[in-house]
Amino acid sequence: MVFRxxxxxxxxxxxxxxxxxxxxxxxxxxTTFEPITYFGRLQNSLFSNTxxxxxxxxxxxxxxxxFFAYRYRERPGQxxxxxxxxxxxxxFLWTVIPAVIVxxxxxxxxxxxxxxxxxxxxxxxxxxxxxxQWWWEFRYPQYGVSTANEVVLPRGREIDFQMYSADVIHSxxxxxxxxxxxxxxxxxxxxxxxxRINHLVYTPQEEGYFLGQCAEFCGASHxxxxxxxxxxxxxxxxxxxxRMGGTPQPAVPQDTxxxxxxxxxxxxxxxxxxxxxxxxxTPEPAPGSLEAQGKQLFTSRPCAACHTIKxxxxxxxxxxxxxxxxxxxxxxxxxxxxxxxxxAWIRDPQSLKPGALMPGAHRAGGGMGPTNLSDEEVRAxxxxxxxxx
Numbered sequence: 001m002v003f004r005x006x007x008x009x010x011x012x013x014x015x016x017x018x019x020x021x022x023x024x025x026x027x028x029x030x031t032t033f034e035p036i037t038y039f040g041r042l043q044n045s046l047f048s049n050t051x052x053x054x055x056x057x058x059x060x061x062x063x064x065x066x067f068f069a070y071r072y073r074e075r076p077g078q079x080x081x082x083x084x085x086x087x088x089x090x091x092f093l094w095t096v097i098p099a100v101i102v103x104x105x106x107x108x109x110x111x112x113x114x115x116x117x118x119x120x121x122x123x124x125x126x127x128x129x130x131x132x133q134w135w136w137e138f139r140y141p142q143y144g145v146s147t148a149n150e151v152v153l154p155r156g157r158e159i160d161f162q163m164y165s166a167d168v169i170h171s172x173x174x175x176x177x178x179x180x181x182x183x184x185x186x187x188x189x190x191x192x193x194x195x196r197i198n199h200l201v202y203t204p205q206e207e208g209y210f211l212g213q214c215a216e217f218c219g220a221s222h223x224x225x226x227x228x229x230x231x232x233x234x235x236x237x238x239x240x241x242x243r244m245g246g247t248p249q250p251a252v253p254q255d256t257x258x259x260x261x262x263x264x265x266x267x268x269x270x271x272x273x274x275x276x277x278x279x280x281x282t283p284e285p286a287p288g289s290l291e292a293q294g295k296q297l298f299t300s301r302p303c304a305a306c307h308t309i310k311x312x313x314x315x316x317x318x319x320x321x322x323x324x325x326x327x328x329x330x331x332x333x334x335x336x337x338x339x340x341x342x343x344a345w346i347r348d349p350q351s352l353k354p355g356a357l358m359p360g361a362h363r364a365g366g367g368m369g370p371t372n373l374s375d376e377e378v379r380a381x382x383x384x385x386x387x388x389x
Contacts (some may be wrong), residue, residue: 029211030177036210036231039116040178046112050105057101092151092214116179120160120201127151129163131170131183132226134219134340134353135319145246146308148319152230154196154237155207160199163218166248168219174212174229182216204231209328220355226333244322245310294384297377302368309388318358319367325389330357342382346373 035041047122072081128139131152138151153159163172163183169185181198214225232240284323285291298304299313319332327337334352335341345352357366361373373381 035178036176036204036206037178037202038052042112043178046109049108121158124158124160126160129161129172133167135223136227143239143241143246145244146320148329150228150230153204154234156202156229158203162197164197169216170214170218171216174210176210177229180215207231221353224334224353226262236376268380289326291384291387295382299382301371323388325386339382343378346378346381
């Protein structure tokens with residue numbers, strides 16, 4: 001028995017370094033410790049300030065506990081300790097010192113809160129963030145553009161995220177950009193009352209692809225309600241909005257920028273696209289190609305009733321699929337955007353994302369019956385969608 005216990009203990013000790021080393025890897029795509037915005041760095045500085053004060057207090061208290069436990073331990077033949085009433089100086093010190101520490105925590109925290117809640121500048125890019133079960137919609141009212149699950153942002157320009165929900169409470173969080181905000185359903189406004197939405201305002205300062213997710217439990221597929229920020233050069237951002245069929249729109253006052261002031265208003269069709277949108281329509285597939293067959297199927301089946309593809313269809317219930325082929329994932333992060341997984345999504349989305357409202361080839365969904373697409377038709381539609389770049 002002693003031998004077995006000793007062997008188990010040695011095995012546990014030998015595994016301990018491996019456990020600690022496993023936490024030393026550098027590939028953490030959703031880390032909060034490498035922010036690309038001042039907002040994120042400010043958050044980190046506040047956390048760091050609290051952390052080091054807490055660690056200092058912890059070390060001091062533990063050292064004192066060990067010292068007093070050893071120094072005043074009971075010894076054989078030791079007389080009974082002298083009883084004292086108290087020590088006014090010590091009591092004064094351990095009241096004043098915590099109060100001073102609280103000041104060192106509170107002052108930078110309060111200052112940081114005001115900085116993080118500062119209103120956006122007049123030239124900030126407005127991005128409306130609408131949470132759905134279980135995907136993200138992003139609208140750019142200044143460009144007449146909307147997209148889904150991947151929000152494209154220009155490096156170096158201030159972003160004003162205006163967030164609300166089409167159904168239940170969600171939470172928007174892209175850790176490397178910083179900040180986390182609840183995305184709430186819009187209550188029915190009282191007469192004369194403006195919108196009640198949450199904001200996040202920050203400026204991305206580094207290009208890249210940054211993952212995020214819903215951080216508030218919102219139903220069966222909450223864990224697969226992901227999103228990403230794609231930060232690009234300003235010129236590339238303008239090119240992207242052009243490919244999406246958008247043109248800059250006239251500026252409007254901040255308090256009237258959106259007309260979605262009631263519950264479910266995000267389900268209304270967006271404003272009519274500008275005339276330039278027709279010119280920016282998706283290039284026509286080659287006649288007789290698999291992409292052409294997929295386009296014909298997409299526009300003639302229920303797909304067109306729910307999804308928008310600029311210059312092709314104008315559905316508003318589901319995610320906008322313009323430029324779908326350039327996205328990294330299908331189903332708001334459910335699976336990689338490969339031919340295999342796009343076909344699997346079209347064939348049976350509810351097997352990949354429980355509760356999805358989209359009907360499958362042989363399964364109803366969202367109040368609609370099955371699409372009854374054959375495997376060949378599914379392959380053609382998937383090929384067409386992945387060609388939209």
